[in-house]
Structure formats: C-alpha cells, structure tokens
Amino acid sequence: MTDPASVSRERPPMSKRMAKDTGKNRPGKAEWLVTIPSFAWLMLFFAIPALIVLLFTFHAKSANGGVGPWSLSTWRELVDPDYPAIVWKTLRVSFKVTLWCIVLALPCSYAIARMNKKWRGLVAGAIMLPFWTSFVVRVFAWKTMLHPEGWLQTCYHAWLHFKIWLLAWIPGVSAPAAQSANPEGCLLGLARCAIDNASTRILDSEAAVVLVSVYTFLPFAIMPIYTAAEKFDFSLMEAARDLGARSFYAFRKIFIPGIRQGIVSAVLMVFIPVIGSYVIPQMVGGKDCLLIGNKIFERAMGNRNIPHASALSVLMAISVLVPMGLAVWWKSRQTQRSRRRMEEDAVRRAERRDER
Amino acid sequence: MKEDFLVFDHVTKRFGALTAVDDVSLSITKGEFFSLLGPSGCGKTTLLRMLGGFERPDSGRIYLEGRDITDLAPNERRVHTVFQNYALFPTMTIWDNIAFSLKLAKKPKAEIEESVDSILEMIQMSDHAWKYPNQLSGGQKQRVAIARALVDRPQVLLLDEPLAALDLKLRQHMLIELDTIHDQVGITFMYVTHDQGEAMSLSDRIAVINKGRVEQLDVPAKIYEAPASRFVASFIGDTNFFSGEIASVEGDYCTIKVEGFPPIRAYNDKNLAPGQKVDLSVRPEKIRVTINPPLPEKGAGINVFPSKVRDIVYQGVYTKYWLVSSSMLVSALKPHSRFLLDQEAITWNDDVFVWWHPDDGYMVEAK
Incomplete structure (x- = not known):
C-alpha cells in the first residue's frame, strides 16, 4: 500500500467528508417562513433602494435638481481628477x-x-x-x-515645547536632534516658531x-x-x-x-x-x-x-x-x-x- | 541524588483566610508515578498549580533536580500539565496541537515531524492528525492532551484529574493506557485525583491530602491496610470504625473497650499503652457473616459478635450486608463463589454472627 492513490481510495477525500456534516442541518420550510418578515424588510428598505440608486446613475440630471432621462452622461462626467x-x-x-x-x-x-x-x-x-x-x-x-485655544491643542503644544526644551538641555542629544528637526540648522527659537504655525494644528x-x-x-x-x-x-x-x-x-x-x-x-x-x-x-x-x-x-x-x-x-x-x-x-x-x-x-x- | 528529584520544602499557600496548602513537604523520585489524593478542596490542585507555575507559594520552596523553580514562570520550567478539561487549542489541528511545544522550542522541522508522528502512533491517533479537537471523542481528546504534554519530554508530567470527564468504561480503559504510557516514556508523573481507585491502581506512591496537609505518604497497599489516621482509613475505601479506649494489653494484642459494644481484641502493632484512646478500623471484606458461630479451631482470640441482618445489597461480585450488632451498624462484604448453589441463605432480619481475626483490625490513635 505504498501507492498514494490506493491510500486515498480507502477513505473518501476530506472535502466530501466535511460536506456531509454541513448538509445535516438544512433548514426546513417552516424555518424559511420565519425569515420572511426580516427578509421582506431587507428587500423593501435595503435591496430595492440600492437598486434604485444604481439605476439613477444611468440617468442625466434634470434642470430642476431631480432625475432626468436615461443617459450615460453621469458616468462620463464622473471623470473628475479629484476623485x-x-x-x-x-x-x-x-x-x-x-x-x-x-x-x-x-x-x-x-x-x-x-x-x-x-x-x-x-x-x-x-x-x-x-x-x-x-x-x-x-x-x-x-x-x-481640538480648537487652537482648546485644552487638548494647548497640551499638545506644551508637549512639543517640552520636547524641544528637553533636547536643548540634554547634552549630546541636542546637537543632532536640533539638526534633524531643522535641516537648515535653524536655532531653537525658530523651531519654536515652527511649532506655533498652522502645521501643528x-x-x-x-x-x-x-x-x-x-x-x-x-x-x-x-x-x-x-x-x-x-x-x-x-x-x-x-x-x-x-x-x-x-x-x-x-x-x-x-x-x-x-x-x-x-x-x-x-x-x-x-x-x-x-x-x-x-x-x-x-x-x-x-x-x-x-x-x-x-x-x-x-x-x-x-x-x-x-x-x-x-x-x-x-x-x-x-x-x-x-x-x-x-x-x-x-x-x-x-x-x-x-x-x-x-x-x-x-x-x-x-x-x-x-x-x- | 536520586531521592531529591522533585522536592516540596515546607510549602504554604493561602487564599485570603483559607490556607489551601499548609506546610507541605514532599520528595518525589525520578520516574515515579506519584499521586495526590484527597477530597475536593483539600489543596491538591493548588499543589499541582504551584508546581506548574500558575500559583506562587506564600512560603517554602520547590526544587526540581536541585534547581529552585519556585519563582519561575510556567513557560520557564519543563513541567507540563494535562488539564482536566484537556484545554486543546480549538483553532489548531491535532497535529499542530501536539507540535505546539516543539515549535516553541524551535526544534528543526524534521525532528518535529518525527516526534509528533511517533507519539501519534503511540496513542494510536495517526489517522486523526488533521482533525480539529471538536471532531474527537472524550477519550481521544484525553489521549491528545497527554501526547501534547509528553511530546517534548518534560521533566515532570502533571495530570489534574484527567479521567474525571470520562465515563466509567472509558476511564478503566484509560487507566491501563496511562499506565502503559508511563512505562513507555519513563517520565515522572504527578497525578491529582479524588478517586481512590484511580490512585491505587496507578501509583507507585500516594500522598493523601486533607485540609492542606499530607495525612499519609506511602505505597497504595500501606495506605489501604495501615492508614495513618482516621481520615485516611475512611477516605480510602469503606471501613467500620470502633472508637474506644485500650483496656488491657496482652502480649502483642490488646483489648479495646467500646461504649455500647462488647470488648474487641486487636493487634497492638504500635505498642500502645492502656488508657490510650483509639479508633479501630475493620474493613468490610475482612468481616465474616455466618449463621453459625465460627468453629473453635479458627482460634481462641477472635472477635465474634451476634447480630441481626438489617439490609442486603447484592452487587454481583459480592454481597454487602448491613448488620446491627449491640446497637452499632456494621457493614460486611461477602464475595461469591457458586453463589446460587451453596451459599448459606442469609436473609433480612436473620440472627447471624459477625466475626474477624484480631489481626484484621487496624488501630489508629484518636486525637
């Protein structure tokens, strides 16, 4: 029994054996009836509206802000570079x-x-x-x-200031850190200014x-x-x-x-x-x-x-x-x-x- | 030193006001099948959990092969547990469950495959390797749990009531299997149970635990035949207790005065002096029940008491009798041979004699 085929022939392939288990609990007629209310609800308020939305896309807009005649113009106009x-x-x-x-x-x-x-x-x-x-x-x-004068923004600013202050005072750390923070080699004062501008909002x-x-x-x-x-x-x-x-x-x-x-x-x-x-x-x-x-x-x-x-x-x-x-x-x-x-x-x- | 393989040194553990483990010292030999036996809540599981690393003792140390493991995390000690509910990983196949510890130890792939396949073969589960735990029966899960804990050859295997969730037939089968596995792997087993039958049939030695203390530590036969205390005698198997005081000592034997009962003769192996309060334990299977008194050649000093049959319970292998003797209820077991042919027909309310040899009673000192 060294031939792999003969071994697998003894037992049915796994996929079949597993499928057998799942087939057992198939719901009966009565169980389908129970699902009708929720099913109807989903059809009425989800599936059909979704379909309507899909159909709208194949219409042009009308002048008064409603839905116009059948047209592919909407899809053509959709080519907006921002999208x-x-x-x-x-x-x-x-x-x-x-x-x-x-x-x-x-x-x-x-x-x-x-x-x-x-x-x-x-x-x-x-x-x-x-x-x-x-x-x-x-x-x-x-x-x-989060407003510029709100406490969270204030705390954030304070934290940024503290970090710069810390970097300035720890010898050895200050030089490379200041450099990396300001590639042009700005002074710390400048870095402080940078904190307060809009980019840190x-x-x-x-x-x-x-x-x-x-x-x-x-x-x-x-x-x-x-x-x-x-x-x-x-x-x-x-x-x-x-x-x-x-x-x-x-x-x-x-x-x-x-x-x-x-x-x-x-x-x-x-x-x-x-x-x-x-x-x-x-x-x-x-x-x-x-x-x-x-x-x-x-x-x-x-x-x-x-x-x-x-x-x-x-x-x-x-x-x-x-x-x-x-x-x-x-x-x-x-x-x-x-x-x-x-x-x-x-x-x-x-x-x-x-x-x- | 071989004796010092696993040592509990004055270990104490408290949970709030409750002292779960109270100053326990144990020494376990390498390769031994050691059982902790006791009623639920006696602290045996706490002892096991401390050895596994899930609880830390309040005082005392635990040594494994001379190394202090008291403060090591569970993953830092080579001690594996077989949990009562098996705790197999439901999201992994049987194969992956067993390979878990080997993969963690970063063993080479070929070695992992070799070890897992061979242990699967040992537990005869090779055909189920690809299944998930919820596709297995209780006994199969049990075997996988044992294999998973054994596969990387731990120093000690802990078994926490591993058979409690199985039905009787399967339990008996697994008992034999456990014994075989222990013989095959030669690893030290530490077995926790409240079932004295399991402990007796498997263990090399048993520690009987009560209220966080070791009541007796001995081989199964000694525990059964020579219990150290009234608790051990009553917890291990059935027994009849006669509580009284030693009235006189005659050579190797003594006479015990029991209130409301005739004097009983017993073997005085502990050389107790008169006046000592004792509990005499006589196992039901040592007590004989006959319609006629025993013949004189059975010996002069035997205990014979007239009694009345209160109840009879036929149990196939033997019959259990409940007898009233001088207002005390005594239980006795009678094994059958050719039961329907020549047993003396003893029925309810018969006047009979119960009798046993003084050697068959065992005295423990009463506190």
Whole structure:
C-alpha cells in the first residue's frame, strides 16, 4: 500500500467528508417562513433602494435638481481628477481608524473578560455610556477640545515645547536632534516658531478625523470582541504558557485566533460606517480631509445632482465590496489549500507507517 | 541524588483566610508515578498549580533536580500539565496541537515531524492528525492532551484529574493506557485525583491530602491496610470504625473497650499503652457473616459478635450486608463463589454472627 492513490481510495477525500456534516442541518420550510418578515424588510428598505440608486446613475440630471432621462452622461462626467485621491484618502482613513480601533479594543476586551462578573457588567456599561448623549454634541465637544485655544491643542503644544526644551538641555542629544528637526540648522527659537504655525494644528486635519472617528467607533469594536472574549476559554492560555509560550505569544497565537469571529465583526462594524461617514470629516476635517461621504453630500445637497451622487455612492460601494470579495476568495483558497496539504500529509504519513 | 528529584520544602499557600496548602513537604523520585489524593478542596490542585507555575507559594520552596523553580514562570520550567478539561487549542489541528511545544522550542522541522508522528502512533491517533479537537471523542481528546504534554519530554508530567470527564468504561480503559504510557516514556508523573481507585491502581506512591496537609505518604497497599489516621482509613475505601479506649494489653494484642459494644481484641502493632484512646478500623471484606458461630479451631482470640441482618445489597461480585450488632451498624462484604448453589441463605432480619481475626483490625490513635 505504498501507492498514494490506493491510500486515498480507502477513505473518501476530506472535502466530501466535511460536506456531509454541513448538509445535516438544512433548514426546513417552516424555518424559511420565519425569515420572511426580516427578509421582506431587507428587500423593501435595503435591496430595492440600492437598486434604485444604481439605476439613477444611468440617468442625466434634470434642470430642476431631480432625475432626468436615461443617459450615460453621469458616468462620463464622473471623470473628475479629484476623485481617485478622495477615494484613496477615504480608504486610508477608514483603514487607519479600523486598525486603531482593533488595536485598542483587543487588550481592552481581554481585560474586561478577565474581570470578575460584577466589574465586567459595570465596565461594559460604562463603555456604552457615551451613547446617551447625541453624536453631534460629542463631535462638537471634540471640536472645542481640538480648537487652537482648546485644552487638548494647548497640551499638545506644551508637549512639543517640552520636547524641544528637553533636547536643548540634554547634552549630546541636542546637537543632532536640533539638526534633524531643522535641516537648515535653524536655532531653537525658530523651531519654536515652527511649532506655533498652522502645521501643528490638530483640528482640520486628517489626524483629527482619525482621532474623533476612533473615539466614536471604539465601542463598536470593543463590543463584538468582548462578546467573543467572554466566551473564550482562558484555561487555553494557561495551557499555552504551560507548554512554554510567553504571555504575549499565547495572546497572539491562542487568544486572537480564538476570538477571530469577534474581530471580523468588529472590523466590519467599524470599517463600513467610517467609509461612509461625512459628519466627522465635515466637523473636524476642515478642507484638508474631505472624504467621499462629504463629496456625495455636496453633490446631492449642494449641486442637486442626484445621479452624480448616486454614481459616487456606487463607486464607494464597489471600493468596499471588491477588496472584501477578494479577501473572502483568498481566505477560501487558503482553507482549501491547507485542507489539501493536510490530506497529503495524512497520505504521506500512512505511507511512511506502512514502510516501517 | 536520586531521592531529591522533585522536592516540596515546607510549602504554604493561602487564599485570603483559607490556607489551601499548609506546610507541605514532599520528595518525589525520578520516574515515579506519584499521586495526590484527597477530597475536593483539600489543596491538591493548588499543589499541582504551584508546581506548574500558575500559583506562587506564600512560603517554602520547590526544587526540581536541585534547581529552585519556585519563582519561575510556567513557560520557564519543563513541567507540563494535562488539564482536566484537556484545554486543546480549538483553532489548531491535532497535529499542530501536539507540535505546539516543539515549535516553541524551535526544534528543526524534521525532528518535529518525527516526534509528533511517533507519539501519534503511540496513542494510536495517526489517522486523526488533521482533525480539529471538536471532531474527537472524550477519550481521544484525553489521549491528545497527554501526547501534547509528553511530546517534548518534560521533566515532570502533571495530570489534574484527567479521567474525571470520562465515563466509567472509558476511564478503566484509560487507566491501563496511562499506565502503559508511563512505562513507555519513563517520565515522572504527578497525578491529582479524588478517586481512590484511580490512585491505587496507578501509583507507585500516594500522598493523601486533607485540609492542606499530607495525612499519609506511602505505597497504595500501606495506605489501604495501615492508614495513618482516621481520615485516611475512611477516605480510602469503606471501613467500620470502633472508637474506644485500650483496656488491657496482652502480649502483642490488646483489648479495646467500646461504649455500647462488647470488648474487641486487636493487634497492638504500635505498642500502645492502656488508657490510650483509639479508633479501630475493620474493613468490610475482612468481616465474616455466618449463621453459625465460627468453629473453635479458627482460634481462641477472635472477635465474634451476634447480630441481626438489617439490609442486603447484592452487587454481583459480592454481597454487602448491613448488620446491627449491640446497637452499632456494621457493614460486611461477602464475595461469591457458586453463589446460587451453596451459599448459606442469609436473609433480612436473620440472627447471624459477625466475626474477624484480631489481626484484621487496624488501630489508629484518636486525637
């Protein structure tokens, strides 16, 4: 039995065996009936409107700000030199916000899940507390904090000044640091001036948009990850430590894969709203950080060009769906590959065993 | 020194007001199958967790091969645990689970494959290597957990009630398998259990733990036949206790005066003096139950007491009798041979005699 084919003939291929399990729990007729209300809701308020938006893009705009006759002019007019940059910026900001949210939510959820029951409820409740105030009010609060005279901006300035002061006073550090900070070899006074000019302002920058978005969407990242972490069996961490893993290795290799589902939903919960957000960039992004959402808003409300706004929306949806589709495809290919690899391994091992 | 392979030196651990482990000193030999046996909450798991590095003792030290490991983190000591719930990594295949410690130790790839494959073969799980833990049965998970902990040949393998989650048949099967594995790998096993049957059948030596203290440390037969305290006698197997005072000593034997019971003769192996309060433990299987009194040639000094049958429990291999003798309830076991043919038919409320040889009772000093 050294021929691999004969070995695999004994047992059906793994893919078939696994498929058998999933076929068992197919929902019956009654279960389909139960889904009708939510299905109808989705059709009525999501699928059909989305389709309408798609159809709008194949119309010209009418003179009175409505939708005109069938035409491809909207798509032709869409060739605005600004758009690729804005789409790219939107994706970049969304990516940054998602990354920060996940990075912050992971240790936070881990810590909450390890607390005792009483504290867990309290802290989880505290995380949801900001939702009791209006979203716009909260963003406005950020606006005042980030304002050139707001305390956060003041602290930031103070920190920059302190850094320069520190560099000036530590011998040995000062010379190269001052040089690298001012390539022309400026004096420290000049560096101080540079701090106070507009480039160090947080408000009306991409950084402000990322900061406020992270603040806004962090609870949406914490909640799914925390829910997954709460179900996580922490004795697995002990087992990993016991087998020789450092704590961080165990966190990376055991905890994070263990709560993978929570992370995936957290990514979706953050990435999708951020990509379409327009209130935050409008309020704290200034002219520097207008995202695709702001452009859509501007086209729809300012220019009264509904088909153009629709086309931008479709563009945005595509820019999200295509990478996601690619990710799903890549993932399933990975799984298939690893299955095939395991199958080959099993065959190889069986061969080796028979040789002995 | 061979004797000093693993040493607990006056180890104490408190949780708030509770002293979980109270000044425990143990010395375990290399390659030994050592059991910690005790009721739940007696501190045996805390002892194990301190050896694994998950708890730190409040005082005392732990030495492994002469090295003080008390303050080392779990990943810094070559001591692996088989957890009660197995704790297999659900996101990894069986193969990856077992290879985990080897990969961490950065062993060469060929060596990892060789070790994992050979241990898979040893536990007869080669065909399941690519499966995930949730696709295995309880017994298979158990074997994988043991293999995962053994594969990089730790200095000590800790087993925390590893069979508790299995059903009876599987447990008996795994007992034999564990014994075989221990013989094959020659690694020191430290086994925690509250099941005296498991401990007795596997261990080279047993430490009986109660309330954070070692009550007795000995080979299984000694623990059963010569318990050091009333607790050990009652925890290990069934027994009848007769509490009283030594009335007189006659050579190697003595007579014990028990309130509300006729005097009992017992072997005085500890040379206790009259007046000493003692608990006499007599195992049910040592007590004979017959309708007629024993023949005189059985010996003059044997204990014979008339009793009445209160209850009979037929259990296949043997029958258990509950008897009332001078207002005390005594239990006795009678093994069967040719049960239906020639057993004396003893039934409820029969007047019978219970009797045992003085050598068959074992005295422990009462506190």
